Amino acid sequence: MSGNSIGVLFRVTTWGESHGPATGAVIDGCPPLLAIAAADIQAELDRRRPGLIPSASPRREADRVEILSGLFAGKTTGTPISLLIRNADATADAYDGLRDLYRPGHGDITYQAKYGIRDHRGGGRASGRETAARVAAGAVARRVIGRAGIVVKAWTRELGGVVAQPGSPEAAAASPLRCPDPGAEQEMLARLTEARAAGDTLGGIVEIRVQGCPPGLGEPVFGKIDADLAGALMGIGTVKGVEIGAGFAAARMQGSACNDPICPGGFTSNNAGGVLAGITTGAEIVLRVACKPIPSIARPQETVDAQGRPAVVTIGGRHDASVIPRIVPVCEAMVAIVLADHLLRQRAITD
Amino acid sequence: MSGNSIGVLFRVTTWGESHGPATGAVIDGCPPLLAIAAADIQAELDRRRPGLIPSASPRREADRVEILSGLFAGKTTGTPISLLIRNADATADAYDGLRDLYRPGHGDITYQAKYGIRDHRGGGRASGRETAARVAAGAVARRVIGRAGIVVKAWTRELGGVVAQPGSPEAAAASPLRCPDPGAEQEMLARLTEARAAGDTLGGIVEIRVQGCPPGLGEPVFGKIDADLAGALMGIGTVKGVEIGAGFAAARMQGSACNDPICPGGFTSNNAGGVLAGITTGAEIVLRVACKPIPSIARPQETVDAQGRPAVVTIGGRHDASVIPRIVPVCEAMVAIVLADHLLRQRAITD
Amino acid sequence: MSGNSIGVLFRVTTWGESHGPATGAVIDGCPPLLAIAAADIQAELDRRRPGLIPSASPRREADRVEILSGLFAGKTTGTPISLLIRNADATADAYDGLRDLYRPGHGDITYQAKYGIRDHRGGGRASGRETAARVAAGAVARRVIGRAGIVVKAWTRELGGVVAQPGSPEAAAASPLRCPDPGAEQEMLARLTEARAAGDTLGGIVEIRVQGCPPGLGEPVFGKIDADLAGALMGIGTVKGVEIGAGFAAARMQGSACNDPICPGGFTSNNAGGVLAGITTGAEIVLRVACKPIPSIARPQETVDAQGRPAVVTIGGRHDASVIPRIVPVCEAMVAIVLADHLLRQRAITD
């Protein structure tokens, strides 16, 4: 109920600061008898590792996951699964100058306002590093929904203003930018190089698609599947907008065009994005999220210090030029976690 | 935890079907000693009434609220507040033909898939009528946050493709379309008339602004204020997209432009929309939602019947040509409910 | 999460004050397609009515339940079931003298301390009247667990120091005191008459037995079935102690006697009371609760007034001489509600 858990039956709690000893997750409510190995979780973490693109963060996060509980003889037992990721390379010296300065676009100032104290090193709990725990938990969620035939795939639809054409999931997976359109990918890389040279960063749009989802997932009014998915995705630090199906374009459509006609095999269009009245239809679920540019830029920025006096902050170290592509598996993880929870909830009411 | 409640400490549960005996809400966790009268709640319900615009639904919902508990001598006592709204004009005959047909864009087919049964009359639980209970509960939430100086106002930013210029809250309140731009309002009304004549419906965009919110509201990772707001807004039946601050436009900005510089008085821009790392900054919170066109159109539509056979459905009765303006107070209510909950949660950790 | 709801998936929220307009319950998460009629709920309410014994409260609570939502054509739809009970006979004049006095053994003083305000009429929210809503919700829970073959029956084991011998559920049901031992019942009635004559009240012990419960219900550590049952029963206003199986007697047993040997057909004894490690074994669940004497006695009592000055309070009106037998269906209702919730939770993890 406090702010570090998500889900009702499949419940994920994450913990850990960027430069503390470790980060991790506890998954409570995972059904028993699922075969899961540390390697499965590791594979997802590796998709989130730095170094995917030339401009990426040089921090070498080992990100080795250790499973501390909840498995016996390679299978889940129904008890909580505790996942631990040590912060191997957590030298915090680079952050000494930030103890008394608030970085624009970061949570420094709000954590201080909320708690009257903060771990300023690397953003503490507000660091993107926390998403490693989400991805690890998401790997377990993928197993839960995978057993029901549900697959979640995300891809880079836009980066730095470059719009990609859709492509196959395989093409997206093979791309360092998770972009299935090779031409767009080249242009995106060029923009990243430019931005990096200018000490700046770029935003983009990620699209998430869910295939194989049965109809009936989602609750009537306040636990609607689209509401829970939107909340889970908006809860990723970088995300400033979420849409489903036709999304914002629906605001400019007429009802006769927006309604998806129903035919014996399903629907002849998918403006709904796989959800009607908050419950899955069985059609593909399609979501898009808007990612803001990473706020850690190399240029000096106007700010205030802890005493409220004007100051200039320059963020040292090297940072990614875009949250894309590393955010892609995080989006997938959040969607998988929400779906796993709703899958279990739906089972509860079905004799 | 089931799907008809929202909030942790300020918790709203709604119930009721469109054509059942009544609809209502229970508010648990409202602080004591707030002066509230039925008239305060009624005033909010009246802002949601039909008949605001010529094209609106002629159904005359009495929507008289009765307070059944939780108040004593005009003040809240801290115990649950039960609100009851009788469905005065709930003749369900018009829906007899829909017992075995699924209306495109509606939840008929998904409720049937989820539960194996549904109240088909007027959409049952999935009806927009359920939002009356939200608005009533939101009136109580407004009091809770109002005591802390927080005010929530929404307005119509776009309707049928017509984009309005911002204006004063007073101008928006005075407009039947909740649109503060008189020129745009005229054009919107024209589009509504056209759509109505064509048996069609229109979508639009509503913007919600929150003033006076103190810094520090929101939880670190999974109960972020922007995540909870996005989830609450996406949970309104008509909403297909939500954005905060710069929103989708942030995806095309550079970090140096997107970061809001911090100055002694606050921020010199508001691309963040009043939230950093999921916690309020003290700046104005700015949200926008994309509303799809109402799916109940007068034209015949392709669908299937309960046996999965192709069919054509024609929706009788008269319906609104747009969810705007009636959705405006619903958006406000959801934002107020989320803020009330987080305001109480923040108090809990402050000695 | 606030204090007027119980359950995770089968979730009951009650509301209402003793002398407000009404009391009621919302049940969220009831599975669809259960046949339930208002008469089924009414039958349970009638088991809780006053007038069962000569010494009982003369207040004639109509306690007519109205179902406001969640049913269609006589069956549950999966949406919230709202139950309403009007307070037909709620003249509050008798309580005028209690506005500024705290009755010993009552919640007057604690509600005032907690909220800074209270509805003093008849105990407000802390009145035993609130249990009518629990019994109504329990009638729905009984249907949920009844479909799985689970039956809950309680009986009066002790009253005013008179200990009854066990008997058949039918004998208990036929007894006005819910006591299957006719000799003990006569003695209990005599004690009640004496107590009443002396302006005093009596306590007792109720035993609850659950038959047909499948093994596997309950969660590992913090949602153990015995923990949830104990919490639910201790949450009845009159209850000061709860035990399961051998209960307090187990504290004086040796392990070799306390352990229930396991045989192919089950267990050869039931000191565990049907629960091992917080999970049902499939054996009968046996619980006992200690009920204190009703604090509303006719004799003058020492107290303080709202200003903290010494005072004497004399409680007018006529009150029951014991919470037994009216508490019996309340105990059953609470057990049924907890079991319904855990039954659904168990289904969620079973493919």
Next chain:
Amino acid sequence: MSGNSIGVLFRVTTWGESHGPATGAVIDGCPPLLAIAAADIQAELDRRRPGLIPSASPRREADRVEILSGLFAGKTTGTPISLLIRNADATADAYDGLRDLYRPGHGDITYQAKYGIRDHRGGGRASGRETAARVAAGAVARRVIGRAGIVVKAWTRELGGVVAQPGSPEAAAASPLRCPDPGAEQEMLARLTEARAAGDTLGGIVEIRVQGCPPGLGEPVFGKIDADLAGALMGIGTVKGVEIGAGFAAARMQGSACNDPICPGGFTSNNAGGVLAGITTGAEIVLRVACKPIPSIARPQETVDAQGRPAVVTIGGRHDASVIPRIVPVCEAMVAIVLADHLLRQRAITD
């Protein structure tokens, strides 16, 4: 919401199996700016260590706690506190013979029934070892309530049928059995030696007293403080009964004797045990729990194997002859955790 978390605002999740790599807890919702060191938590863990009495388990659990998150510069930051205790001495060989046998009085058979799989080594998740995580989390809870002046102390009131007289908390703390009555303690030790020689085990009663608790903690109906305390204590594996104040004795009292008269300074008796209508009065909270004898006895016991065939099980290794005194800090921890949660909840409704 799943079964390994407790609390709404101060929320504790535990994880870990007896013979897995580690056990631990995540505490979410701890207020910021509390000074806590690993040594504070370690001190509580040491009170739960084996070897307190001659007959105790010889397993040398290192039980060294490591704080992995949530603190900065020695103070809590408001973010989740993750506590890790490695299982240093977890050779599971002694349990090989138990893979296919269900030990009477243990959760072997119910875990298997619930999940279709279990970690049979040392009881897995159902092991008393799990309580180490509770004690660690309880040490943090003690800090939270300690700042408000609330102190929780438990002592051994009865063991093997020997009833102790009350004494000072200091005397209880100094006793290896946590028994402040030296004469009773000697007799208890003699009974333990006898039981051990006979290959048997003993039960007992622990009393928990809370001093300094302000009035007003607890929720009206389903989150009553006594209900939550009873649930938390019944959720300790060994506990079969819980009572508050006069407890079961109240069932035999008359109202005139049971009601605690109110005087300007408080109450002139404490049959209520510090709680009226589920809300604290400000008086001392007094609870008692009945602990069954540990089910791991040295004698051969009748049981069945995994195929349901009759079998005899003999439990190897050396086990404690009583859960007392090691359960004493566990009881304290659970009470502290519940109080911490309610303390924060009460703050939320107080401006």
